[in-house]
Amino acid sequence: MDALTRRRFLVASGVLSGGAVAAGAGAIGLARLLGTSSKAAPPDPTRQTSKVVLVTLYGGNDGLNTVIPYADRAYHSARPELAYASREVLRLDDKLGLNPRLRGLKGLWDAKRLGIVLGVGYPKPDRSHFRSMDIWQTASPGSPAPTGWVGRWLDGVNAPVEAAVSFEPVLPPLLVGRSRIGACVSYRGLTLPDWISPDLVAALGRSQPNEPEMQARAAASFADLLTMGDVVRAAGQPTQTPDAGDEPAVPATSTGGENALTAQLALVARCVEVGVPTQVYSVSLGGFDTHAEERAGHEVLLKQLDEALTSFVARMAETDAGRQVVVVVYSEFGRRVRANASDGTDHGTAGPVFVLGPRVVGGFYGEQPSLTDLDDGDLKATVDFRDVFGTVLGSVLGADPARYLEGYQGKLLPFVPSD
């Protein structure tokens, strides 16, 4: 993005007042930029666009110990060491309750701002972490697809690089389109070293005719860096950016994903509040591959998830822009119903998806799978995951779901009222 376009972008996004632009947007320090944005006119609520935050839980979250069928005897007998007693769970109704570590989410449930889609999966479940996560992210259960469902939406609306952002070092397939690609932003902020000028970086990022594809993408990453640098500078640093190492490690085989969910969501919050035009955010929490000694490790993860989500949603409820945010939390599969002898669980199938935010209509969606009518020890999915993402496309992004779900005609779930 050249300097002129960059300034137009900052003005259009409501981040900079005219005075700041005159002073030269590239030369303004972080503190001054944020000061400017707070003095600028408040964002126009009629201009607010809906935003979605996708939270990926890598490793296969144990859905049965997250939304717990505490009243079902089959649950207690299948995993005696791992099961939560009825008195421990945070009851949602007379059958299901939340894991005791999900206190914040229970509060959101009571406030009717947490939707739980039960038994989400897809036909012929694949128990490979990598293939299954690909299926969720590409929304293509039948055959491998080279693009993610958000990537296809980016292609379809001819989106600028800032339309979809991930706060991970490596780009998730979710955001890869055929011609468009989401941006990866370091949650430590995006500043250039002081010995290099933005002009030089921009020159390095210029496209070259007939360049090999990967070389062209390498060049584009510099152009994206400048664009995203402006976006993130405008958004400011999160008030707290704990390193990934600050959160307790969980003894699970890593299957990808970041640990510093709080830090990632803090950045999302800042971006939303100052009017960054990003519509899709991708964040993640890894470590859910709990094959052994699951209970303690899983509780650590759920507590991290609960605290990060709860404070994010509370913060989002405070601003007009924030009230347009819908959060979706999913994992590649649930775990087996029966525990293994290592007090853990092996790869399974269906699991719950959480949907939360100020706009969300709380309650259950779909149907809890039976614990006795199983498919070789595994739950039978009752909701296709494309119904969830289709609803996000239709109700949050205002797009035609079938167009981006490769023709899939789903059943939209009413967890977000359409505008």
Add this chain to the structure above:
Amino acid sequence: MTDDVALLLRRAGFGPTAAELAAARQAGYEATVSTLVAPFGPDIGASSAPMPDLGLDPYAENPNPTSRQRAEADRIRKTQTDLITRWWLERMVVANHQAVEKLLFFWHGHWATSVTKVKSPQLMLAQHRSLRESRDIADTARRMIVDPALVYWLDGHLNTKRAPNENLGRELLELFLLGHGQYTERDVKEVGRALTGWRINLRAATSVLDPREHDNGRKTILGSTEKFTATSVVNLLLGRIECVRFIASRLWFRYASSTTPVPDRTSARMAGAFPAPMSMLRALYTDEAFATTRDTMVKQPIEWLVGAMRQLELRPTRIPAETLTQLIDGLGGLGQRPFAPPSVGGWPAGATWLTSAGAQVRLSLAGKLASQLTPGRLTPEDVAYILCIDKWTDRTYAVLRDVRNARLLLTLGLVSPEYLVT
């Protein structure tokens, strides 16, 4: 063709120096392939970076520590993890037998095990030594299935006959030997049974079979029924053509193209050399399909950093400790820290490395590398020569042409799109 020699050296090792490239061009393509896959004599360069001796894991010396001793033991483990990380980087930089080091890096990403869960640097180094000492792929597989770091990483030490833990068995099939979809869920469960009973001996950095916890029964795996054990199940898998093809496809994916599948003919030629990995690579390098993959592979962060250090004649141990720490943290920021792959699936590939966040970190790292040098006057052509870049695009040349500062020139060369892609 001389250009093919450059491609060969870039792919087979971490990045040739200008002198190495000139010598290889002189020798010709065939001779260079032979030298790479069957290097003669001991590795003189590597001898200046001997593997560290860590002594006993602090938890092996004291299995029941107080909380204070635990904190001290964790501190020692962290220090030793830093030590082996720096050592491996050093070894990659100074080794003359570049193809050997690169292959070891490949196997690390294949049998991807992370110290973030294993915790013990002794076990990680033992796995590294085991990969280094293996005679061939079959030997590697038989060692890895009972390797204490890998077993611990995939919960094999908690796998009992009463209720098998599937983590190790599944990944053995999916990621290590057969490939996704070449087995059934039933096979996963049966392989899990075959792998029951292994326990870690932290003191000896080995694993031992506890016969009481091993399932002695018959198992049916891929249609064969017998009393499978860890070794016999690996032998069964090694004998399958799917395994041979899978390993060939993984080598192709990492050495030739991460976007197009290996052509059948190339795969068959490589398979003919199984289980000798270097012979499989020789088959790859001398196959006509290899040259067609030029300009398609994105350097992984470690390849990029190690190659840069070799070309700039920087040795990790001679860089100030604080700067070296920043460089290694930078590798973490790029998503590739030695001994810590992001998942059991190993490192990503292709365009996924080319993010805006990655561009930012690479700029910073390249600047730190250049700051270690005191170069005289340099032209864009000099930089291309030092970094073994065939030719600048008009874009990059226009950028470099007006830069007078030699360090900045080198920095820009290191982050240039031309340098990132091979």
